Amino acid sequence: MTSVYVFPGQGSQRKGMGKELFEKYPDLVARADRLLGYSLRDLCVDDPDRVLNRTEYTQPALYAVSALQYLDHVDSGGAPPAVVAGHSLGEYSALFAAGAFDFTTGLDLVRRRGELMSRAPKGAMAAVVNLDQERVAEILAALPYSGIDIANINSRQQCILSGAYDELHAPDVRGAYTEAGARFVPLNVSAAFHSRCMADVQEEFARHLAGVDFRPLRLPVIANCTARPYPTTGYSDLLVRQISSPVRWYESLSWLMARGHGDFREIGPGTVLTKLTAKIREEPLSFEEPAAPSPRAAPAPHRPLRRPEVVFMYGGQGTQYYRMGQELYDTHPAFRDAMDRCDALFAAAQGTSLVPALYDDSRRGQDFDDVLHTHAALYSIGWSLTEALRAEGFRPDAVLGHSLGEYVAATVAGAMSFEDGLDLVMKQAHLLQARCRPGGMLSVLAPPSLYQRRRDLFAGLALAGVNFTGEATGNFVVSGEAERVAEARAALDAEGVIAVRLPVRHGFHSGLVDDIRHECRSLGRAVTVNSPDLPVYSCAYAGELDGAALTGWDDYAWDVIRGRVRFDALMATAFRDPARHYFVDLSASGSFVNFLKHGYGPDYRGAFAINQFGNNAASMRRLREGLEQAAQPALV
Numbered sequence: 001m002t003s004v005y006v007f008p009g010q011g012s013q014r015k016g017m018g019k020e021l022f023e024k025y026p027d028l029v030a031r032a033d034r035l036l037g038y039s040l041r042d043l044c045v046d047d048p049d050r051v052l053n054r055t056e057y058t059q060p061a062l063y064a065v066s067a068l069q070y071l072d073h074v075d076s077g078g079a080p081p082a083v084v085a086g087h088s089l090g091e092y093s094a095l096f097a098a099g100a101f102d103f104t105t106g107l108d109l110v111r112r113r114g115e116l117m118s119r120a121p122k123g124a125m126a127a128v129v130n131l132d133q134e135r136v137a138e139i140l141a142a143l144p145y146s147g148i149d150i151a152n153i154n155s156r157q158q159c160i161l162s163g164a165y166d167e168l169h170a171p172d173v174r175g176a177y178t179e180a181g182a183r184f185v186p187l188n189v190s191a192a193f194h195s196r197c198m199a200d201v202q203e204e205f206a207r208h209l210a211g212v213d214f215r216p217l218r219l220p221v222i223a224n225c226t227a228r229p230y231p232t233t234g235y236s237d238l239l240v241r242q243i244s245s246p247v248r249w250y251e252s253l254s255w256l257m258a259r260g261h262g263d264f265r266e267i268g269p270g271t272v273l274t275k276l277t278a279k280i281r282e283e284p285l286s287f288e289e290p291a292a293p294s295p296r297a298a299p300a301p302h303r304p305l306r307r308p309e310v311v312f313m314y315g316g317q318g319t320q321y322y323r324m325g326q327e328l329y330d331t332h333p334a335f336r337d338a339m340d341r342c343d344a345l346f347a348a349a350q351g352t353s354l355v356p357a358l359y360d361d362s363r364r365g366q367d368f369d370d371v372l373h374t375h376a377a378l379y380s381i382g383w384s385l386t387e388a389l390r391a392e393g394f395r396p397d398a399v400l401g402h403s404l405g406e407y408v409a410a411t412v413a414g415a416m417s418f419e420d421g422l423d424l425v426m427k428q429a430h431l432l433q434a435r436c437r438p439g440g441m442l443s444v445l446a447p448p449s450l451y452q453r454r455r456d457l458f459a460g461l462a463l464a465g466v467n468f469t470g471e472a473t474g475n476f477v478v479s480g481e482a483e484r485v486a487e488a489r490a491a492l493d494a495e496g497v498i499a500v501r502l503p504v505r506h507g508f509h510s511g512l513v514d515d516i517r518h519e520c521r522s523l524g525r526a527v528t529v530n531s532p533d534l535p536v537y538s539c540a541y542a543g544e545l546d547g548a549a550l551t552g553w554d555d556y557a558w559d560v561i562r563g564r565v566r567f568d569a570l571m572a573t574a575f576r577d578p579a580r581h582y583f584v585d586l587s588a589s590g591s592f593v594n595f596l597k598h599g600y601g602p603d604y605r606g607a608f609a610i611n612q613f614g615n616n617a618a619s620m621r622r623l624r625e626g627l628e629q630a631a632q633p634a635l636v
Helices: 019-024 026-036 040-046 055-075 090-097 103-118 133-142 171-179 196-209 236-242 249-258 272-282 326-331 333-350 354-358 371-391 405-412 418-435 449-453 482-494 511-525 547-551 553-562 567-574 591-600 616-630
Strands: 003-007 083-086 123-129 148-155 158-164 183-186 263-266 309-314 398-401 440-444 462-469 474-480 499-501 536-538 581-585 605-608
Touching: 003 055, 003 090, 003 272, 019 026, 019 040, 019 055, 026 040, 026 055, 026 103, 040 055, 055 090, 055 103, 083 090, 083 249, 090 103, 090 236, 103 196, 123 171, 133 148, 133 158, 133 171, 133 547, 148 249, 148 272, 148 547, 158 196, 171 183, 196 236, 196 511, 236 553, 249 272, 263 272, 309 371, 309 405, 326 333, 326 371, 326 616, 333 354, 333 371, 333 418, 354 371, 371 405, 371 418, 371 616, 398 405, 405 418, 405 536, 405 553, 418 511, 418 553, 440 482, 449 474, 462 567, 462 591, 474 482, 474 591, 482 499, 511 553, 536 567, 547 553, 567 591, 581 591, 581 616, 591 605, 605 616
Parallel strands: 003 083, 003 263, 309 398, 309 581, 398 536, 581 605
Antiparallel strands: 123 158, 123 183, 148 158, 440 474, 440 499, 462 474
């Protein structure tokens, strides 16, 4: 059993907090006073101006007290934690404990965060108690309001709603939840924290974070918006996302409990998280875990027959090339009809045709890297390959998206319409072309640990994604300015490390796309989102899309191109038993089959539909044979 330290957020502050700590750490308190421009001790202990509960004062005060209490624990000889986590604002105290920044840097971050949040438009929040998250989301979806989000999922039967003041206080909102048997408790806050109403705050805070030098983490930190550990480096985007994303506290603690963590200690004023932990311990969220092997266990006399789950997989930028899928376009009616449908929507929106540009024989062998065409072409190829297989009677049990492919997966699952999906990628392409600085991406065939060990090789480049990892091999992608990509490639070549420049002109999954954050989120908000008909697995979130993602499609639309692609983490959590799945690679290049072959082993079965070497008809025939074989139940 290993210890977890948890740090509380707003709502835990109280007059008198930290009195004994200020006397123990006079130097840090003096630095805090100089930074804040007022006495931290007076604010926390006496609160003479009665401002402690105002956001711009609460956040630095609560961070400081929690951080000092952690230092006091360590300085007194207390055992260090194995993992740390913080609830909303408390995440900054957790990051301080993990070594992300020093005390003063963290204080400055929360000072700025509190100032920005205090200036946010008027909003409201309310607790919904005694109702499961799924039912809370169902009721919210049925209400005639578009400005309310689920902001916190604190335990199995406690969620917090956040949104526009007039909407959240509408009588039918309270009525809908009380009729369902819930308690509806308005909270004493002035803004709609962790909701879409924080979009402008999030954008401004991102600019502030751009100048902060974050250190590698010494301890695992569980992120509010993913309920999974932060990466060791390159994690500032998670702090940006946290502003408007839901706090997935119930899932975070349940996930830790499922991994054997049972000793939770609250660091900071109050016992809010201690009480929540007790509730979660009674009814934790369940996670499917593989059974521990028993060397003496006798084989079961009977095992059920089960057909493997068919997973359709969709690729993103970097997999495209001129003439991709042309043989099918010429010979497969369903594929051609689907491509023509895409082409018609593209022509109506852009005033030019997509198919002739894609199948221009004179460009054979050239880089296909004009985002105004590649974004729509990749979406169209994934969608059309799906339609071709559907016409032959093959349908997925689940879908998986990798980078841009996430939009295709969401469309195939029914989470958004084909028209909305294609419109989203076309408009996003125009934003990239008009607003973002040029960049590049490099696929490196080496263990991802190389990125951490050799910062001299990758200085200035973001870790954009990890596809597989191992002690001797692996594959990761870096992204950034084109000049730095070229320099890194030359340096890797000189050391005998295989690195391939991807055919892209933009630094996806890096800070080079941050200039379109606000507009990209607006595109997501314009999409009508439905409950998917089948599971959607996301590399951006390293898990299945849940209700929070469906109600925060603006975040999701942005995270797909900005967040790190965590294919390795997704495979490790969702697809650990290869006998249960058959993977259908509907990327343009057959990349997923290569990932499975080189990174995950022969037990992971699958086939690709097309690749850049042609002979699409033969590839489709082998895929059909594989799907027919997978349709036969097997012992599992």
